[in-house]
Amino acid sequence: MAERKIFGLGKNVFFTGLVSLFMDISSEMVYPLVPLFLTGVLGTTKTTVGIIEGIAEATASILKVFSGWLSDKLGKRKFLMTIGYGVSAASRPLIAVSNTWFQVLTARFIDRVGKGVRTSPRDAIIADSTEKEKLGLAYGFHRSMDTIGAVIGPGIAFALLLLSKDNLRLVFYASTIPGIIAVAIIILFIKEKKRAVGEAKAPPRLSISSFNGPFRSYIVVIAIFSLGNFADAFLVLQAENAGISRELIPIVYVLFNIVYALSSAPLGALADKVGFKNMILASFLLYSLIYLGVAFSSSPIHIWILFPIYGVYKGMTDGTQKAYLAVLAPKEQKATAFGVYHTVSGVMLLPASIIAGFLWDNIGPYATFLYGSAMSLAAAVFFAFTGRQDRA
Incomplete structure (x- = not known):
């Protein structure tokens, strides 16, 4: 009997999207406020912000390759998802009680350990549960659900900041609740796909x-x-630097995420038609142009324009990059492949963020974003000459 679809997608794809929606509500209540908490409350430098974010993301990414490999070896994707989301939910109160930048680093480290454990098995579950010709749509749908949560999260944060007179710690405490809901959905609704008899092979x-x-x-x-x-x-x-008030930072982030959420699924479906390579190339070029604009932004209106365009870029790239990877990777190494992908991108984030912070502190914000623009353009040129054209 064929599996009943939800919005034309498998149940695992739908409920995985729902899990990401709630976890992103939790994450995005916290994430846009952490740099303001570090610089405004704890008095850290921009370089320190870069080091904290770089270490946190690099930690997650290093773990992703191991969790992906372990998921392929054991065939236990749901178990690793549950552990990963649970660890991240448990990290939220730790930020609220932090009084030094090192304590914030510790909390972010624990949160990213959870992300590192869960991401590759989650992406592999989506691939396992989706027909090849619908991979772009499936990953686009997942990013849409994830990003809807990223719209709701800053909105809740904004409301709590207004009601509590900028009590950042209260927002951090409240972010624990949607994280717990995400874990409950995994336990109750995600179904592990059993390996067919004779499908098991030597460990990847x-x-x-x-x-x-x-x-x-x-x-x-x-x-x-x-x-x-x-x-x-x-x-x-940079949004704050260009004149956006602290209270409006979550709203700018909401606007970015609304565009991101609305564009992810249709752009994923478009990538299924025009080819993943073409969509990824276009996203690299758009990123380069956006960061060129951010480099020279000097008023709030520039931020209000550029952040939504950045949402379009995110809608073009996140799901499409994973769908292209799913086409290239062997079936028996899907989670390992996602682990390698996430590990490489995340490990690079550490030097990228340290360089960004150093450029900001020693030259100026414009140098940080010109650097990002140039690297994206370089990636586009290399990909144009080396990437395989492969439609779903």
């Missing part, structure tokens, strides 16, 4: 050499781009 090798040439070339592209794709915390700081 934890080595990039076991993948084909197009996959390895794609990972190099992601590494180049990620070296200039520093933490979004710097966008938040």
Whole structure:
């Protein structure tokens, strides 16, 4: 009997999207406020912000390759998802009680450990539950659900800040609740897909050499781009620098996420038609132009224009990059492949964010964003000459 679809997608895809919606409500209640908490309340430098975000994301990414490999080896994707989301939910109150930047780093580290454990198995569950010709739509839908949560989260944060007179710690405490709901959905509704008899093979090798040439070339592209794709915390700081008040920062973030949420699914479906490589190339070029604009932004209106366009870029790229990866990766190494992808992009985030912070502190904000723009353009050129054209 065929599985009953929800919005034309498998149940696992739908409920995984719902999990991400609630976890992103939790995350985005916290994330846009952390750099303001660090610089405004704890008095840290921009370089320190870059180090904290870089270490946190690099930690998550290093773990993603191991969790992906373990998921392929054990065939236990749901279990690793539950552990990962649970750890992240438990980290929220730790930020609220922090009084030093090192305590914030510890809380962010724990949160990203959870992300590192859950992401590759989650992405593999989506691939396992989706027909090849619907991969772009499936990952686009997931990013839409994730981003709807990212719209709701800052909205809740904004309301709580108004009601509590800028009590950041209260927002951090409240963010625990949607995280717990996300874990409950995994336990109750995600169904592990059992391996067919005779499908099990030798444990996958934890080595990039076991993948084909197009996959390895794609990972190099992601590494180049990620070296200039520093933490979004710097966008938040530039928004404040350009004249956006602290109370309005979550609203700017909501606007960005509304566009991101509305564009992810249709742009994912469009990528299924025009080819993943073409969509990824277009996203790199758009990113370069956006960061060029941010580099020279000097008034609130520039931020109100550029943040929604950045949402379009996110809608073009996140799901499409994963769908392209799913086409390139062997079936028995899907989660390992996602782990390699996330690890490379995240490890690059550490030097990217440190470089961004250093440029900001020693030259100026414009240098930070010009650097990001140049690296994205370099990735586009390399991908244009090396990437395999492959439609779903």
